[in-house]
Each structure stands twice: as C-alpha cells, then as structure tokens.
Amino acid sequence: MKEMSPLEEIRHSAAHVLATAVLRLYPDTQLDIGPPTDAGFYYDFDSQIPFSPEVLQQIEEEMRKVIKENQRFERQEASREEAVSIIKEMGQTTYKLGRLDDIPEGETISFYRNGEFIDLCAGSHVTYTKKIKAFKLLHVAGSYHRGDSSQKQLQRIYGTAFASKEELTQHLERLEEAKKRDHRVIGKDLGLFHIDEQVGQGLVLWKPNGAIIRQELEGFITEQLNKQGYSQVYTPHIGKLDLYRTSGHFPYYQDSQYPPIIHRECLDELAKEGCTCSELSNKLEKGEIDGYLLKPMNCPMHIRIFKSEQHSYRDLPIRLAEFGTVYRWEQSGELNGMTRVRGFTQDDAHLFIREDQLQEEVQGCLSLVKLVFSTLGMDDYRIRVSLRDPESDKYVGAVEAWDKAEAALREAVKTLGVNYEEELGEAAFYGPKIDFVVKDVIGREWQLGTVQVDYNLPERFDLSYVGSDNKDHRPVMIHRAPFGSMERFCGVLIEHFGGNFPTWLAPEQVRILPMNDELLPYAETCLHQLKAKNIRAGIDKQSAKLGAKIRRAETDKIPHMIVIGKREAEEGKISLRSRSNPELDGPHSIEATVGLIAEEISSKSLPKSRKPSS
RNA sequence: GCCCAUGUAGCUCAGUCGGUAGAGCGCGUCCUUGGUAAGGACGAGGUCGGCGGUUCAAAUCCGCUCGUGGGCUCCA
Numbered sequence: 001m002k003e004m005s006p007l008e009e010i011r012h013s014a015a016h017v018l019a020t021a022v023l024r025l026y027p028d029t030q031l032d033i034g035p036p037t038d039a040g041f042y043y044d045f046d047s048q049i050p051f052s053p054e055v056l057q058q059i060e061e062e063m064r065k066v067i068k069e070n071q072r073f074e075r076q077e078a079s080r081e082e083a084v085s086i087i088k089e090m091g092q093t094t095y096k097l098g099r100l101d102d103i104p105e106g107e108t109i110s111f112y113r114n115g116e117f118i119d120l121c122a123g124s125h126v127t128y129t130k131k132i133k134a135f136k137l138l139h140v141a142g143s144y145h146r147g148d149s150s151q152k153q154l155q156r157i158y159g160t161a162f163a164s165k166e167e168l169t170q171h172l173e174r175l176e177e178a179k180k181r182d183h184r185v186i187g188k189d190l191g192l193f194h195i196d197e198q199v200g201q202g203l204v205l206w207k208p209n210g211a212i213i214r215q216e217l218e219g220f221i222t223e224q225l226n227k228q229g230y231s232q233v234y235t236p237h238i239g240k241l242d243l244y245r246t247s248g249h250f251p252y253y254q255d256s257q258y259p260p261i262i263h264r265e266c267l268d269e270l271a272k273e274g275c276t277c278s279e280l281s282n283k284l285e286k287g288e289i290d291g292y293l294l295k296p297m298n299c300p301m302h303i304r305i306f307k308s309e310q311h312s313y314r315d316l317p318i319r320l321a322e323f324g325t326v327y328r329w330e331q332s333g334e335l336n337g338m339t340r341v342r343g344f345t346q347d348d349a350h351l352f353i354r355e356d357q358l359q360e361e362v363q364g365c366l367s368l369v370k371l372v373f374s375t376l377g378m379d380d381y382r383i384r385v386s387l388r389d390p391e392s393d394k395y396v397g398a399v400e401a402w403d404k405a406e407a408a409l410r411e412a413v414k415t416l417g418v419n420y421e422e423e424l425g426e427a428a429f430y431g432p433k434i435d436f437v438v439k440d441v442i443g444r445e446w447q448l449g450t451v452q453v454d455y456n457l458p459e460r461f462d463l464s465y466v467g468s469d470n471k472d473h474r475p476v477m478i479h480r481a482p483f484g485s486m487e488r489f490c491g492v493l494i495e496h497f498g499g500n501f502p503t504w505l506a507p508e509q510v511r512i513l514p515m516n517d518e519l520l521p522y523a524e525t526c527l528h529q530l531k532a533k534n535i536r537a538g539i540d541k542q543s544a545k546l547g548a549k550i551r552r553a554e555t556d557k558i559p560h561m562i563v564i565g566k567r568e569a570e571e572g573k574i575s576l577r578s579r580s581n582p583e584l585d586g587p588h589s590i591e592a593t594v595g596l597i598a599e600e601i602s603s604k605s606l607p608k609s610r611k612p613s614s
Numbered sequence: 615g616c617c618c619a620u621g622u623a624g625c626u627c628a629g630u631c632g633g634u635a636g637a638g639c640g641c642g643u644c645c646u647u648g649g650u651a652a653g654g655a656c657g658a659g660g661u662c663g664g665c666g667g668u669u670c671a672a673a674u675c676c677g678c679u680c681g682u683g684g685g686c687u688c689c690a
Contacts, residue, residue, distance in 0.1 A: 050617090050618070052618080139618080139685075140619085140685085141617070141686065142616060142617025142618065142685065142686055143686045144616080144617095144686055147687070148687080149688085153616060154617085154686095155617070156617090158684090189625085197680075197682090201681080248690085252690080253690055256689075296690075328690090330688080331616095331688060332615070333617095333686080334687085334689075336683095430690080447689090513650090516647040516648065543645095544648085545647085545648050545652085545653060546649055547649085547650065547651060547652065548651080548652050549650090550650050550651055551652055552652085553651090554651055565649055566649095575649085
C-alpha cells in the first residue's frame, strides 16, 4: 500500500464524504470507486438520477453537513467472508464485490467507517471529517466501469479539496487564469485559426495570423533539415487503397480513417448489382474493387519514393522529409481545438538506414526535437521511452532486433542528458519509440515530438539496399516528427506563450503608433525601413488617443510598439515601447531600432518579460 | 462512439411566469489631433444553431438533429 500525502488524505476523505452525502440523498445509488487525483478527487456512482448541476449543489450542501458532524474515520480490518457480509449489509454488491475480488489473496482487507458510512478502502484518511477544511464539487462526467467501454457507464463526480480555504481559492483562480491561456480562446482573439461548422469537425482553418506562425515554424525546421542532410519531398493527399493494403493500414485501421473514395463507374456498377453496404466493404477489404484513401500516414508514400531507385549501403541513410497532411477519423468526442483534430500536418520524415546506423540516427533525431523545444523555451516536458511488453506477442520483427533497437534508443536518450521514463508495453507493434509529452493549461498531456523505430514497413514493402557484400539487405526505418503535428504543436505553443509569442513568431512584430494624422508621412517612412528588413509591421491609423492605441497593441500582444510624436519626428527618432524586451524601451534612431529588432528576430530570442495580459 | 452540460449580434453575455429581443466590446460615420493600457456623439448589425411538435402565442416548454465544452473509451 502506498502511503498517502496529507493532501491526498484530505482528498481521499472528501471522496468518502461525497459518497456519504450521495447515499443520504439517494440511497439506491451503487458505488464504484473514489480515489484522490493530482488535482482533487472523484467518485463513480451508478444512479438512476442524473446528477445535474442543481443536484450537485444539494450534494455539496449535504457534504458540508457531514463535515460539520465531525465524523471520525475508523479503520477496520476484515476477513474475506466478513468483507462480503459488510458489503451486503451496505447494499453495495453491484461493484464493491468485484472490487473486493481484485484484492489478492493474502493481502489485508480493510474498511474505513465514517458515521453511518463504511467503504472498502485501503486508506489512508484524515482523522475527522472536519479536517477537510475546503472542498468544491466541480463537474459530473460519464465514465465506464473499469474504464471499459463495453461496461456500464457511471456518473463520475469530480471535486477538489485543500487544507485551507485560501489554497482552494487560489486553485480556482489558477483554473480561471488557465482558461484565459486556452489556445481556443487566444486563437480566436488573435485571429490565428478557426474551426468551421460547415467545413467539418476537427478540420482547422489557419487564418492569416496563424499561417504566419506556422510558416515561421516550418521555415525553422526546413533550415535544420538542410543542415542535417534531409531531402524534402512532396506527396499527394490520396493514394490507392492497394498502397495501404500493403502497408497494413487498410483495413486494419479502417475505423479511424475517412471511408475510401470509390470511382463513380464502379459505384454505378455495384448499385446495378444491388450490392449492400457490407458487401461493398467486404469487396474493398479483399481488394476486389479498388479505390483511393485520404492518406492517414505519409510513410507509404515515402517508402515508394525510396523504392523507386536502387540503393547502395553507401547511400544510406536516406532521409525523406515532408510537411505532410494526413487525415484520421478521430471519434467526435475526442476532438479538441487544435490539439486533437481530423486533418493535420506532420513535420514528418522517414529515415532509411542500416542497422549499424540506428543509434547515431536516433540521436540526431532526438537532438533536433530537443533543439526545437529549447529554442521555444519549452522545458516542461517529459520524455517517454516506450518499449515492448516482453509478455505480449503482438509485436512484429525478431526479438534480437527489438533488443538492439531498444538498447539503441536507451543509449540515444541518455546522451540527451535529460530525465526520461521507460514504459513497458507502450511501444507500437512495429517498433519502440521515444515521445516528448507536454501538458496543456488544464494539465492534459499531449504527445508532441516523436521518434519511432520501424521493422514492419520495410518488411511489408520488401525494401532493400545492396550491401558491401553485394547482397540485398533490409533497411530499418525511423519515423520522426519534432513537432508532431503543426496543429497540435501550435495549440500547445499558444498556451505556452499565452499568446505572447517571441518576436520571430509574432504575426505582427512591430506596430507604429503616430500621435496624430500629421505624423502619418513620418510613420510611413519608418514603416518602409522596417519592411525593407522583412519585419512585419503596421501603422495604427485610427483616430484615437495614444493610450487607446497602446492598449490595443497590448491586447493584440504586439512585441514592439513604436510611438511617434512631434518630438520624435523633429529629431528624426522614434520612441520604442517593447513588451518582448523592456530593456529596449526609450528613444532610438529608426535605424538602430530596425537593427535591434532584426537581431532579436534572427536570434529567435524569447520574450524577456511575461507581463500578464489584461 | 458514450454520459452530462451548452448553443441569443463579429466577440463576451443578459433576457423573470411563454406575450415575436437587450447590454458591453468590436464595426461604420462624424466630432476630437492627443505623450505611454479605454475621449465623445450618432448609427448599422439578430429567421434566438437547424427541423418538427405543443400553444391563441415559443428565444423560453417537448422531440429529433447539428455544433461546442468537460469527462470516459480511443489515438497506427
């Protein structure tokens, strides 16, 4: 049994109080489980009554009463037989008996009692309910019993609890603050992207400002690709079903693909025959009719490029890169802003290598991912090394090859000099992988950069190169994407910066604020000088007071403001107000300003101040 | 896909007991020409997500549907 921290004890106890209150109000309720979590606690209930917000309030009221009664938490150990009878006495047989069965033979079975309520529970708990100084029920959500979608769906009540009211208030305020950083909110405010009902769920429209950010990021990657010996390619958005039959993506992953595109004549023919839907999908699977698939992955296309020529061992590694857009039919409930979508562009590349090059190449890929993260100041990520489960037989390729690959990944990740976790059984069926995982503002984790070894596709496509022994050899493939997908990465990036992008990424890098219309010609002169250096700049020509223009530029999160008044125009200077680097504030010549900003852009400096935006 | 919630102007939201719509921001015009986070006046803008039902009457009640949010399941 794991010792619980004091905070976990409070939360765990709050979960029991929640169950106590629910049973008082709705005695017919069947309880499942109620553990503490990172940010609070939950309890799963099976109840006829839908827990609406009003009901939730009543439950919260009842919980307050329970706490006020200052019930004592008492531990009680029981034999298996006693445990069964306690559960039966409580009338909680539906789920609790199953939970009891989960406890291995020989382990202590314990219950915790508070007031009239008793629950199968390993502990631990606070001593009295009054120790729960501050709690709040947050929301209700559906959840499957044992996390299995074929099981009954229960109602999960989420809440949080703290040792003091102040901490609770702070926590709730932080949640409010986090909501303001939500990429969906900022994306709308700053005109970065739009997801349109009529275009389709999970299909991102990049608006002009968002497109600039994406172009800058793609440019950054392209620069690195050129340095590191990659070749960029372009491939189409659809390919024949046969291609994906060979790769195994069709029909194996059919559920998460847009349905195939079938030629009109073929459809007419089938209609004449009175072909049913299931017959059609049968024929598609068997390959009796062909069609096209919106590509769910870029690899098969890159593989066909590799295979279009003969390769010598001297040519390897061959590194094919593409910003390749793929389409996957994600479940509707899973879609989320830009972080989970149905069409997305991977900053993809496939490396065709000799086995002896594996470690070096993985290392190269990892250092690229690391460079991306450090350039953007994203240091709050975790690295997950996903290995195979030695017990399972779902994996392709020889065990020796896996061992080598896993060893190579381990060695490569060690050279990064960062912490990482190994997770058994998390590998893809075709090879082990390393993922960079980042949290969003609400604490949800998203996989961004990824490096994966693949033994499967070279086999399926019968890839080969000619070795020094003049014989054919099978290359190994590496899939890698430093950003993962442009959509998800931008979503996370928006939240990371809270919209205050470093100047090199900012859609509008400089805004000129003339005090009045007479100064417009001078403002235009300054604008030309900025634009001559490829600096994205604009002039606020609105008839408004300076304060209002500054406010607008601040809320638009423009890195640099150039204020122009009579004084500046007479002296041939400008007055800089900079949110990305307040050290630069003050009067400068326009030439010096252009130089400073151009330097900031080319060095990809991170913002120096993080003023919270209003 | 499933559970719950939700959908009113470009955005954020109000709209009581069912009596056919309101604010702020933004936008437009005019006035104002200013010194580091909001000057002022006037004006335009809505088939209340869509379809159907109940009703003399529906933004409001009911059903279906589409979208969104929070979870669950999933993520090659």
